[in-house]
Each structure stands twice: as structure tokens, then as C-alpha cells.
Amino acid sequence: MLDVVLPHLAHLEDEAIFIMREACAERERPALLFSGGKDSILMLRLAEKAFRPAKFPFPLLHVDTGHNYDEVIAFRDRRVAELGERLIVAKVQDSIDRGTAHDETGPRASRNRLQSVTLLEAISEHKFDVLFGGARRDEDRARAKERIVSVRDSLGQWNPSAQRPELWSLLNLHIRRDQNLRVFPISNWTELDVWQYIAHEQLELPSIYYAHKREVFERDRMLYGVTNAMRPQADERVFEETVRFRTVGDATCTGAVRSQASTIDDVITEIIASDLTERGATRADDKFSEAAMEDRKREGYF
Amino acid sequence: MSNIQTLVCATAGSVDDGKSTLIGRLLLDTRSLMRDQLSHIEEASQRRGLARTDLALITDGLRAEREQGITIDAAWRYFATPKRRFVLADTPGHVQYTRNMITGASQADVAIVLIDAERGLTEQTRRHLAITALLRVPLVFGVVNKMDRVNFSQARFDELVAQANANLSQLPWATTVRYLPVCALDGDNVVERSTRIAWYQGPALLEELETATPSPVEFSAAVLPVQWVIRPQREDYADYRGLAGRIASGRLAVGDPVIVAPAMIPSTIKRIDRSVTDTRPAAKRGESVVVTLADDIDASRGSYVVAGTELPEGLAVRHAITVEVAWMSARPAVKGQRVWVKHQSRRVHAQIAAITHKIDLTTGASVPTDKLAQNDLGTLELVLGDSIVATTYVADRALGSILLIDPTEGDTVGAGLIVES
Ligand SMILES: Nc1nc2c(ncn2[C@@H]2O[C@H](COP(=O)(O)OP(=O)(O)O)[C@@H](O)[C@H]2O)c(=O)[nH]1
Numbered sequence: 001m002l003d004v005v006l007p008h009l010a011h012l013e014d015e016a017i018f019i020m021r022e023a024c025a026e027r028e029r030p031a032l033l034f035s036g037g038k039d040s041i042l043m044l045r046l047a048e049k050a051f052r053p054a055k056f057p058f059p060l061l062h063v064d065t066g067h068n069y070d071e072v073i074a075f076r077d078r079r080v081a082e083l084g085e086r087l088i089v090a091k092v093q094d095s096i097d098r099g100t101a102h103d104e105t106g107p108r109a110s111r112n113r114l115q116s117v118t119l120l121e122a123i124s125e126h127k128f129d130v131l132f133g134g135a136r137r138d139e140d141r142a143r144a145k146e147r148i149v150s151v152r153d154s155l156g157q158w159n160p161s162a163q164r165p166e167l168w169s170l171l172n173l174h175i176r177r178d179q180n181l182r183v184f185p186i187s188n189w190t191e192l193d194v195w196q197y198i199a200h201e202q203l204e205l206p207s208i209y210y211a212h213k214r215e216v217f218e219r220d221r222m223l224y225g226v227t228n229a230m231r232p233q234a235d236e237r238v239f240e241e242t243v244r245f246r247t248v249g250d251a252t253c254t255g256a257v258r259s260q261a262s263t264i265d266d267v268i269t270e271i272i273a274s275d276l277t278e279r280g281a282t283r284a285d286d287k288f289s290e291a292a293m294e295d296r297k298r299e300g301y302f
Numbered sequence: 303m304s305n306i307q308t309l310v311c312a313t314a315g316s317v318d319d320g321k322s323t324l325i326g327r328l329l330l331d332t333r334s335l336m337r338d339q340l341s342h343i344e345e346a347s348q349r350r351g352l353a354r355t356d357l358a359l360i361t362d363g364l365r366a367e368r369e370q371g372i373t374i375d376a377a378w379r380y381f382a383t384p385k386r387r388f389v390l391a392d393t394p395g396h397v398q399y400t401r402n403m404i405t406g407a408s409q410a411d412v413a414i415v416l417i418d419a420e421r422g423l424t425e426q427t428r429r430h431l432a433i434t435a436l437l438r439v440p441l442v443f444g445v446v447n448k449m450d451r452v453n454f455s456q457a458r459f460d461e462l463v464a465q466a467n468a469n470l471s472q473l474p475w476a477t478t479v480r481y482l483p484v485c486a487l488d489g490d491n492v493v494e495r496s497t498r499i500a501w502y503q504g505p506a507l508l509e510e511l512e513t514a515t516p517s518p519v520e521f522s523a524a525v526l527p528v529q530w531v532i533r534p535q536r537e538d539y540a541d542y543r544g545l546a547g548r549i550a551s552g553r554l555a556v557g558d559p560v561i562v563a564p565a566m567i568p569s570t571i572k573r574i575d576r577s578v579t580d581t582r583p584a585a586k587r588g589e590s591v592v593v594t595l596a597d598d599i600d601a602s603r604g605s606y607v608v609a610g611t612e613l614p615e616g617l618a619v620r621h622a623i624t625v626e627v628a629w630m631s632a633r634p635a636v637k638g639q640r641v642w643v644k645h646q647s648r649r650v651h652a653q654i655a656a657i658t659h660k661i662d663l664t665t666g667a668s669v670p671t672d673k674l675a676q677n678d679l680g681t682l683e684l685v686l687g688d689s690i691v692a693t694t695y696v697a698d699r700a701l702g703s704i705l706l707i708d709p710t711e712g713d714t715v716g717a718g719l720i721v722e723s
Pocket of ligand 1: 317319321323484488
């Protein structure tokens with residue numbers, strides 16, 4: 001039992017379930033962001049604990065850049081079917097077709113930033129008032145500052161200097177009509193906590209989280225998998241390497257790490273030994289400026 | 303050994319007293335910083351032309367914070383030593399951001415209040431000490447920092463300790479603060495004991511934190527505030543009504559007689575689940591569970607399932623409460639004002655019936671008033687549109703605290719601590 005073997009994780013689980021129930025009780029139209037990545041897979045397990053034997057009081061929402069690893073999308077659809085829940089896929093391509101978003105140009109183009117546009121369009125189409133996200137405070141300097149319940153304006157913007165106080169464990173989920181909420185139930189978890197929980201709960205993950213052979217190329221001292229959306233430039237040599245992914249975001253900005261960790265216990269051992277943060281090791285999107293994440297959040301990002 | 307798995311610590315004190323530096327030092331000297339984080343702050347320090355790495359850059363995570371060189375909002379950091387896991391909330395010192403300091407302190411087991419050895423106590427130091435006292439943070443450390451600037455003088459240290467204690471003794475809330483002399487910049491008495499402060503024999507801050515056993519007063523009887531009712535629309539669960547919530551106090555066991563308050567309907571605990579595949583004979587404070595009762599009674603969100611055949615001593619159905627508040631809104635609190643009160647999972651309408659006094663932060667004394675401005679600590683009386691089932695704050699932090707919410711904007715305007723009327 002979790003509370004016997006890993007009591008601090010049981011405590012984090014209790015807290016996350018409390019947060020999910022509180023937000024669903026106080027707001028009318030929540031949705032849970034589900035990408036097929038490990039944090040959102042964990043969120044689904046927490047939702048099962050919070051709401052079963054009933055159905056979830058919310059649909060799942062995937063903001064799809066179209067730049068995915070096939071394994072992750074296949075996994076996403078299978079998991080949704082097993083759970084018998086509803087998945088809404090909001091496609092960045094649809095925003096581009098509507099003309100509300102434009103692909104970046106150049107070899108470093110990424111659709112990561114465009115997700116904010118598509119996300120906001122989905123919020124207004126479905127009138128969501130709460131989005132559950134699997135962000136953690138240990139991921140990034142700006143995230144370390146965000147509240148569990150984060151108030152966003154009609155443009156989805158985070159205003160870090162005007163955050164609501166969050167007192168004791170009392171959550172204030174009230175908003176004006178033009179606002180909506182991002183709620184982060186696993187704010188206080190670390191990367192290691194997530195992996196230990198996944199191990200304990202025996203959660204299945206997309207295969208790319210474990211060591212596998214892949215065609216990769218090196219750019220800015222990071223390894224990228226070759227996909228439709230991510231092609232090497234002329235001077236970038238493609239080679240085969242045994243790698244795994246520590247996060248699975250958009251394929252254009254998520255790097256792989258060299259690894260032999262093929263089981264969950266190997267992964268946990270590797271994380272304990274690692275001297276790089278999860279994002280530092282694998283996310284190009286946060287490397288551009290000192291405040292990359294903050295800037296994206298101000299634009300309505302997750 | 304303490305049973306606290308993860309110690310939650312909040313730092314406080316005036317701007318520039320060295321909170322961020324202290325946290326940076328703690329993280330650095332416990333090897334809790336990753337290589338990319340370290341190179342990030344080294345590069346940033348060089349870009350700024352600083353002679354040495356500015357440790358404060360670790361926690362200042364917002365653009366405006368780096369531009370203005372101040373901490374605006376609390377940052378949460380997680381680290382562990384072989385002895386314990388820690389959550390550190392670095393909270394801002396600026397008076398304008400006091401609400402963010404209260405956010406950190408309300409959740410903390412331990413508060414670390416910095417005092418600048420050279421500059422001495424400021425109004426904001428006094429405010430933060432008063433807030434930790436008001437919130438009854440179980441354990442408070444007064445860290446006298448920048449001892450290098452006063453030649454590591456014991457006389458100066460003693461003088462500041464005496465001043466802080468004199469101030470605290472005037473407050474209506476009893477606290478004891480443990481003081482220690484520190485130089486966060488160089489690391490003296492942060493992780494390692496200092497050789498430069500020979501007159502101080504006590505442990506370094508980290509040792510104190512690793513062995514601290516803060517023991518907040520907790521209400522002993524079991525109370526489960528109902529958050530959510532699980533009613534599956536499924537044939538195999540036709541009559542199922544699962545009362546979901548997080549146990550606020552005590553321990554609840556199958557077979558226990560209970561009262562569903564405030565309606566005061568008796569029943570018995572039939573079943574306790576942590577999940578559909580994890581059924582338990584009992585569960586305790588802090589656990590999120592689903593409970594089913596032996597009788598089909600009307601318990602819904604905002605109800606309280608209380609162990610026993612009547613309400614235990616100290617827990618009462620209240621229609622009016624007196625609260626000590628930290629007022630956070632730019633609009634002052636005035637008599638007649640309407641607010642929402644949130645207690646546990648229950649929200650009721652309320653009206654401020656009277657404002658009686660506030661704390662003068664320079665002396666610590668209570669003075670009569672009829673208005674509370676932003677960042678004031680004071681006392682007010684509320685009449686409630688519907689009842690809540692609560693203890694006092696001194697009996698239990700969770701069952702004795704409320705939020706005051708502005709009904710128009712939805713913002714949190716005050717943190718309220720229930721006192722005996
Ligand atoms: N001489 C000296 N300076 C310090 C010490 N601790 C912090 N400082 C300096 O005091 C200034 C403010 O520190 P900072 O950590 O940003 O303070 P905060 O506003 O409380 O977070 C910085 O210039 C630090 O380098 C110390 O122990 N000795």
C-alpha cells in the first residue's frame with residue numbers, strides 16, 4: 001500500500017485528489033489536458049481515484065500540434081478507449097486552416113507556441129471554465145511561482161504579479177465571467193515522485209519513455225528524433241542511437257537523451273543519478289530566453 | 303524521529319535581508335542544484351557583470367523580479383537530504399506583496415524570518431514576525447543574516463534578539479522564536495557550522511530543519527468535510543452514494559457512529575475506500591477517501607461527517623464568528639460589507655457586523671479601529687447567512703480557518719482565523 005511504502009507519495013496523491021474534486025465541485029465546465037505524456041497519464045489515474053466508480057465529470061482535451069511521435073498518439077487513443085471517457089482533440093492545423101495561427105518559418109520552426117491559440121479557441125468553443133494541467137513546480141522557474149489554482153483572463157494570460165493568495169489548503173475557485181482557471185493538482189510533485197508513482201501504480205507509458213534505438217541527429221547539443229516535422233539540415237548527420245525521452249511534447253522541441261534504461265526501475269535509477277533537470281536535458285523551447293516559460297504563460301500557454 | 307515526511311518551510315523578512323541568497327545557499331550546499339540550473343545562474347551573473355555568482359537568481363523566477371531585483375511572488379523549491387525531504391517557499395519581503403508571504407506561511411511547518419544584522423528590524427520584519435505569530439506557524443527561526451557586516455558581533459546579535467522578542471511579547475499571540483547568526487552569502491551556519499562565529503554553539507540552520515519536530519495542535523475527533531458525492535449512473539451501483547472528501551481531523555473507522563452536520567442526522571460508517579480497488583477499515587487526517595453510510599440520508603457538498611453521536615467538545619455549529627484577519631484587499635474592510643466565507647468545502651454568505659481592533663505593528667499592541675486597510679492584521683465579527691461547523695484556529699489550523707471572498711470579483715480579500723467569541 002502506497003501509504004505504507006511511500007508515505008510522502010500517498011500524501012501528494014491525497015492532495016491532488018482533493019484539488020480535483022474541489023475544482024469540479026465549484027466550477028461547471030472543467031476539462032483535463034491529456035497529451036499521452038507521463039504527467040497526464042498520471043493525472044488520469046488520479047482522476048480514477050477521485051471519481052470512480054462514476055465517470056469523470058469532465059472530458060479530456062488534447063491540443064494536438066500534429067508533430068507527434070506515432071507511438072504517443074496510438075497510446076493516447078488506446079488509453080482513452082480503455083477508460084471509456086470522452087476525448088476532444090483540438091488541432092493546431094485547424095487553427096492554421098482558419099487563419100488564426102501561422103506556422104513559424106525557418107529550419108527551427110516549431111508549433112509549440114501555436115498551441116496557446118488552439119487551446120484558447122477550444123476553451124471558448126466548449127466554454128471550459130477549468131483546465132486541469134499536469135504541470136509541476138519543479139519543472140521551471142516560472143512554474144515554481146504559479147499557484148495551484150491559476151486565474152487567467154479572457155486571453156488566457158497569466159499575470160504573475162497579481163496572483164491570488166492561496167491560504168492553508170482552502171482553494172478559492174471563484175472567477176468573473178471573462179476569466180477561467182488552470183488548475184495544477186500535481187504542482188508539488190517532483191519528476192522522481194512522478195516516476196515512483198508510475199512504478200507503484202504500474203502505469204503503462206508510451207514506449208518512447210524507455211530506451212530504444214532511433215534515428216537521431218544533433219542540434220544545439222541535443223538529440224532529436226527524425227520525424228515528418230523534424231528533419232535534419234544538410235550539415236546535420238543522422239545516426240542511430242539508443243535513447244529515451246524524459247518528456248514527450250511536440251517533436252520539434254523535445255529532445256531525447258542517451259540512455260540504456262529499458263525498465264521503470266532503470267529509469268528511476270537514472271533520474272536519481274542525473275545532474276540535469278528534465279527540461280534542461282530535453283526541452284529546446286525553454287532555452288531561447290531566460291523567461292521563455294513565463295512569456296508563453298503570459299500568452300495563454302498551459 | 304519526527305513523523306513529518308516532508309517539512310514545509312517558508313522564508314520571510316524585509317526586502318534585501320537575504321532570503322533568496324539563503325535559499326540559494328541551502329540548495330547549493332546540499333547539492334540540490336542541477337548542472338543546468340547552476341550554469342544558468344552563473345551565466346546570468348556574468349551577463350550582469352557581477353563578480354560572483356548571485357545565488358538569489360535561483361529563486362527569482364519572473365522577468366519583473368530579475369529586472370527589479372526583488373522577489374514578487376513565492377517560489378516553491380523541492381529538495382532532500384539523506385535525513386528528510388523539504389519544500390521551501392521563498393516569499394517576498396516587499397510590503398505590497400505581503401499576501402504572497404501569507405500564502406507561504408499559512409502552509410508552512412516552519413517559518414524562517416530573516417533579520418538584517420546591519421540594518422536591524424524594519425516594519426516589514428515586525429509584520430512578518432507578527433504574521434507568523436498570528437498564523438501560529440508551529441516553529442519559527444529568527445535568522446540574523448549578514449553577520450559579516452557587523453564583524454560577527456555577539457553584542458549586535460543579542461541586541462536584535464532582544465528587540466524582536468520585546469516586539470513579539472506585545473502581540474496577543476504567544477510564540478517562541480529560535481534565533482541563529484548566519485552569513486548566507488558565504489554559508490556560515492547555513493549547512494555547515496561557522497568557524498567565524500565561535501561564540502555561537504548551536505547547530506546550523508539545516509541541522510535544525512532536519513531534526514525539527516514542529517507539532518501543531520490538532521483536533522482529535524474525526525471530521526470529514528464532504529467535497530463531492532459520487533453517484534454512478536450504473537446498474538451495478540444503483541443505490542450507491544459515495545461521500546468523497548479529505549479527512550480534516552482524527553481517524554474514521556468502519557462501524558463508527560457519525561453525525562452529519564449541520565443537519566445533525568445520525569448514521570454509521572459502512573465502508574471507506576481510498577479507491578475502487580483499495581478498501582480500508584479506517585482512514586486518518588489528510589487522507590482523501592470515499593465513505594458510504596449505512597443510511598440513505600441527505601449528505602451533500604458542504605456537509606460535515608463527524609464521528610460520534612453528538613458533536614464533540616470544541617466543534618460547534620456557528621451562525622456568527624469572530625475572526626482575526628489578515629486583510630488583503632486594496633479596498634478596506636468596513637462594517638456592513640458583504641463577503642463569502644469559505645470553510646472547508648462549504649461556502650456561505652456573510653456580512654461584517656463589526657470591526658473591533660487592529661495590531662499596531664511597531665509596538666505589537668492592539669488598538670481600536672472600525673476599518674482595516676490592506677495588509678492590516680485585525681479582528682472582526684461576521685454574521686453568517688448559513689451555518690458552518692468549526693473549531694477555533696488554536697484548536698485546529700484546518701477546522702478553524704476561513705477565506706473571505708469578494709462576492710463580485712471572486713478575489714480572496716482576507717485570511718480569517720476563528721477565535722472564541
Ligand atoms: N554581506 C552580506 N551580504 C548578503 C548576505 N546575504 C545576502 N546578501 C546580499 O544582500 C542582497 C539582497 O539579498 P537577496 O537574497 O536578494 O535578498 P531578498 O530580497 O531577501 O531575497 C544581495 O546583494 C546579497 O548578495 C550576507 O550574509 N552577507
